[in-house]
Amino acid sequence: MTETLNPYQAPQGDLDAGVFAEGEVALFKASTRIGRLRYLSRACTFGIFSYLALGITAGIAAAVGGVIAAVFWLLFAAIVIGVFAVSIIFGIQRLHDLNQSGWLILLNFIPIANLVMMIFLIFVPGTQGVNKWGHKPPANTTKHWVGALLPFIGIFVIGILAAISIPAYQDYIERSQSQETIDWSE
Structure with missing residues (x-):
């Protein structure tokens, strides 16, 4: 059998090689990756629930x-220790x-550097495709948009x-105080 080489024939190999695959996203696993919107959504949602729990407890x-x-x-x-630990995990996932x-999450403990780090984590886009910590995170869903925007809408x-x-x-206070000054005995 002779094989003829056709330069116009489609290649037979698997060209995908996992470049476009999406990695898993675990909520409390520091070795995964999360994107900007997912980070903001988790931080806002977790912040609301943790402040509610702290307020009720206090x-x-x-x-x-x-x-x-x-x-x-x-x-x-x-609860404070738990909030601290989960916030660190979210930051590590975003850095990955x-x-x-x-x-680099330790920069959050340095006074001006924490502001730079916050801007860096929220606004700098992540690595496209595969990096040292795995495949890119899956695309964002509606719940991530709602979770990120709901606190701002609430404010x-x-x-x-x-x-x-x-x-x-x-106005109510002024009217009630003016009623107190009227002498009704006359």
Whole structure:
């Protein structure tokens, strides 16, 4: 059998070789990669839930006394440590997407460097394709967009409500104080 070489024939080999594959994204695994939007979404969503948990725990601890308050303050400390650890993991995952070492997350503890690091993590695009820490993360879904934008929409709505309710409350206070000065005995 003779094989003829046709220069116009499509190649027979597997040309993909995994370059366009997408890696897994684990929530609490520091060895994976996450993109900018997923990082922002996780940070915002996790921040909201952790602040709620911290506020409820601190409120209960302040309202009760004795041993029960001490237990809630210990729970508060455990939540703070957990929030700290998860925030570090999210930062390491984002640094891995940028093809950087996770040890750079320690720059968050240096005062001006943490601002630069925050801007770097949020605005610099990740490595396209495969890098030292695996394949690129999967494409973002609607839940990631909602998770990233919801806190900003919430702040906007709270601002509007405050702009409406503060003057209305001030007017209510002024009217109630003027009613107190009227002498009804006459």
